[in-house]
Amino acid sequence: MEIEEVAAAEQVVTPWEVSAPDGVIDYDKLVDRFGCQLIDAAIVDRIAHLTLCPPHRFLRRGIFFAHRDLNRILDLYEAGEKFYLYTGRGPSSESLHLGHLIPFMFTKYLQDAFKVPLVIQLTDDEKFLWKNLTIAECKRLARENAKDIIACGFDVERTFIFTDLNYVGGAFYENMLEVAKRVTYNNLRGILGITPEDHIGKVSFPPVQAAPSFPSSFPHLFPGNDQLRCLIPCAIDQDPYFRMTRDVAPKIGFQKPSLIESRFFPALQGESTKMSASDPNSAIYVTDSSKQIKAKVNKYAFSGGQASVELHRKLGANLDVDVPIKYLNFFLEDDDELDHIKKEYKEGRMLTGEVKQRLIAVLSELVARHQRARAQVTEEMVDAFMAVRPLPNMFG
Ligand code: TRP
Numbered sequence: 001m002e003i004e005e006v007a008a009a010e011q012v013v014t015p016w017e018v019s020a021p022d023g024v025i026d027y028d029k030l031v032d033r034f035g036c037q038l039i040d041a042a043i044v045d046r047i048a049h050l051t052l053c054p055p056h057r058f059l060r061r062g063i064f065f066a067h068r069d070l071n072r073i074l075d076l077y078e079a080g081e082k083f084y085l086y087t088g089r090g091p092s093s094e095s096l097h098l099g100h101l102i103p104f105m106f107t108k109y110l111q112d113a114f115k116v117p118l119v120i121q122l123t124d125d126e127k128f129l130w131k132n133l134t135i136a137e138c139k140r141l142a143r144e145n146a147k148d149i150i151a152c153g154f155d156v157e158r159t160f161i162f163t164d165l166n167y168v169g170g171a172f173y174e175n176m177l178e179v180a181k182r183v184t185y186n187n188l189r190g191i192l193g194i195t196p197e198d199h200i201g202k203v204s205f206p207p208v209q210a211a212p213s214f215p216s217s218f219p220h221l222f223p224g225n226d227q228l229r230c231l232i233p234c235a236i237d238q239d240p241y242f243r244m245t246r247d248v249a250p251k252i253g254f255q256k257p258s259l260i261e262s263r264f265f266p267a268l269q270g271e272s273t274k275m276s277a278s279d280p281n282s283a284i285y286v287t288d289s290s291k292q293i294k295a296k297v298n299k300y301a302f303s304g305g306q307a308s309v310e311l312h313r314k315l316g317a318n319l320d321v322d323v324p325i326k327y328l329n330f331f332l333e334d335d336d337e338l339d340h341i342k343k344e345y346k347e348g349r350m351l352t353g354e355v356k357q358r359l360i361a362v363l364s365e366l367v368a369r370h371q372r373a374r375a376q377v378t379e380e381m382v383d384a385f386m387a388v389r390p391l392p393n394m395f396g
Contacts, residue, residue, distance in 0.1 A: 009021055011025060011026060011029070011030070012193070013030055013236065013237055013239075014192055014193045014237065014240055015192070015237050015238055015240060016130060017193070018237055018264065020272075022272060023271065023272025023273065024271050024272055025263075025264065027065065027066075027236075027263060030236065031066050034066075034236070034239050034240075034243070035243075036066045036067060036068050036236075036239065036259065036261065037066065037067055037068065037070075038065060038066055038067075039059070039062070039064065039065055039066060039067050039070070039260070043067070043071070043074075044059050044060065047059065047074070050074060050077060050078060050114075051113035053112070053113040056105075056106060057330075057333060057335075058102070058105070058106050058262065058330075060335065061329055063102070063262055063263055063329075063330060064106060064233070064260050064261065064262045065261070065262065065263055066236060066259075066260075066261040067258070067259055067261060068242070068246070068256075068258055068259040068261075069256060069258040069259070070231070070258050070259075070260055072229075072258060073231050073258045076229060077114065081229070082114075082116055082228070082395050083228065083230060083231050084116055084117045084118065084215065084221075084222070084229075084230055085110055085111060085114075085116055085117070085118040085119070085230075085231055085232070085233065086118070086119050086120075086121070086212045086213060086230050086231070086232050087103055087104070087107045087118070087121075087232060087233050087234060088120060088121035088123060088209070088212070088234075089103075089104075089121075089122055089123070089145055089149065090122075090123045090126045090127045091122055091123070091124055091127055091138060091141035091142040091145040092127045092130075092131050092133070092141065093141065094141060094144060095148075095285045095286060095287040096145065096148050096285065096286050097283035097284060097285050098265060098283065098284050098285075098286070098331075098363070098366075099264070099265030099283065100148075100286075101148075101152065101370070102235075102262060102265055102330070103233055103234055103235060103262065104149055104152040105152060106233050106262070107152075107154075108154055110231070110233060110260075111154065111155065111158060112155075115158075115395060115396065116158070116394070116395065117159070117160070117221060117391055117394035117395070118158060118159045118160070119159075119160045119161075119162070119212050119218060119221070120149060120154075120159065120160070120161040120162070121162060121164065121209070121212050122142040122145060122146060122161065122162065122163040122164070123205075123208065123209065124138040124139055124141070124142040124163050124164055125138070125165055125168075125205065125208060126208070126209070127141070129199070129201035129202060129205055130202070135165070138165070139163065139165055142163040142165075143163075143382060146161055146382050146386070147374055147377040147382060148286060148370075150377045150381060150382065150385055151370055151374040151376075151377055152370075152373075154385070156381070156385055157391060157393050157394065157396075158391055158393070158394045159385060159391075160218065160221060160385070160386075160388075160389075160391065161385040161386050162386060162388075163386070164208055166386070167388070168208065170219070171216055171217055171219045172211050172212075172217040172218075174216075175207075175210075175211040175214050175216060175217045176207040176208060176210070176211050177207075178248075178252045179206075179207040179210045179211065179245070179248050179252070180204075180207045182248045182251050182252065183206070183207070183244060183247075183248060185203065187244065187247075188203060188206065188244070191240045191244050192206065192240050192241075206244055209238075209245075210241065210242075210244060213230050213232065213242070213245050213249070213254075213257035214226075214230070214252075214254045215227075215230065216254075220388050220389060221390065221394070226253075226254065227254075227255055228255075229255050229257075229258065230255070230258070231257070231258045231260060232257050232258070232259045232260070233259075233260050233261075233262075234259065234260075234261060234262070235261065235262050235263075236261040236263065236264075238261075239259065239261060242257060245257060265330065266323060266326050266327075267282045267283060268281065268282055268283060268284070268297070268300040268302065268323060269282060269300060269302050269323075270302035270321060270323055271326070281296060281299075281300050284296060284297075284367070286367055286370050286371065286374070287371070290360075290367070290368065293360055293363050293364050293367060294360045294364070297324070297356050297359055297363070298356055298360075301323040301324050301327070301359070302321065302323040303317075303322060303323070303352040303356075304317045304318035304320065304322030304325070305317045305318075305322070305345075305351065305352035306348075309351065312348050312351060312352075313349075314348060315348060316345070316346045316347045316348035317345045317350075317352065317355075319342060319345065319346050322345075322352075324352070324355045324356050324358075324359045325341070325342060325345065325355065327359055327362075327363070328341065328355070328359055331362050331363065331366055332358070332362050341355060341358065
């Protein structure tokens with residue numbers, strides 16, 4: 001997902017292009033145009049009540065902010081019916097940045113709270129088609145990325161990770177065909193913005209991302225349970241794939257997957273700039289040292305503070321554009337401390353340097369913890385998560 005600064009009059013959000021006229025995504029407009037629903041306080045309370053777990057900060061703070069048919073999943077869960085989770089990643093780079101971790105951190109919380117199985121799709125095929133990478137390189141990146149994903153703490157008893165290049169075939173391929181037969185080129189053009197000049201790999205791929213939404217794609221996990229519901233946590237740029245999937249589902253006798261969708265994670269330089277793999281200074285990577293984190297935050301994190309201390313004491317910070325505050329909103333767990341910092345900073349009593357110092361501590365801790373966890377992930381563990389096997393205790 002990339003945010004591009006363009007002069008276009010319309011914002012564009014597809015799985016491979018995110019851009020807005022002034023660089024700032026209008027999420028209300030997006031939800032309206034896509035036809036999904038906003039997550040309100042009642043849903044957050046309901047999730048807390050059903051799971052007996054405190055809601056994740058990404059829910060409390062509106063970071064996962066939109067959904068499709070989430071209430072249906074919750075109704076059925078309340079009535080004792082389980083579901084499974086499905087998420088994924090396109091392995092296009094060696095090391096992940098913080099934005100990449102967000103859906104996985106949230107999915108880990110959902111898995112623990114609801115005690116349900118999870119399938120994770122690594123779309124090495126998608127990245128081969130969209131990026132200038134060899135198949136061998138895509139496969140290698142998928143395996144490397146799997147280690148970072150495992151380091152997020154997933155339970156091997158309830159989690160199946162697969163790469164498309166290894167797993168696609170059999171029942172999964174049958175479902176791809178069922179989908180492909182019911183989507184026209186014009187449907188795809190409307191939903192995904194594919195043009196006649198695009199190569200046909202881009203036309204053939206969407207059924208691959210659709211298929212994991214259907215339990216029969218995993219006969220080793222859900223045999224005879226074709227109506228099991230699926231909940232997909234993802235960033236909202238993936239919504240078009242699943243709009244297509246939901247259109248097709250009833251036509252082939254399956255349930256429509258439900259979705260829970262997040263906002264985008266901003267680049268260090270601000271919401272209206274691009275977090276790009278080619279500019280290491282635009283993001284914090286999970287491989288960064290605490291020294292690098294400190295240097296990047298101090299040098300590049302866009303500040304909403306005033307130009308001089310006197311002015312700042314008088315006017316206070318503009319929190320709407322301040323990147324340290326946005327990052328703390330994602331990663332500082334303590335609500336009271338966050339509120340306190342926001343208030344003090346906004347009213348000029350706290351300076352940008354002090355807010356950045358707190359952010360550096362929070363990110364260094366998070367990244368160090370991730371690095372420790374990742375160092376523990378062995379090749380054998382990757383094989384264990386990827387083994388095509390039943391998960392006998394997956395609802396336990
Ligand atoms: N297309 C996604 C990407 O490029 C990867 C993906 C596959 C995914 N299936 C998914 C993401 C399901 C979220 C949910 O990163």
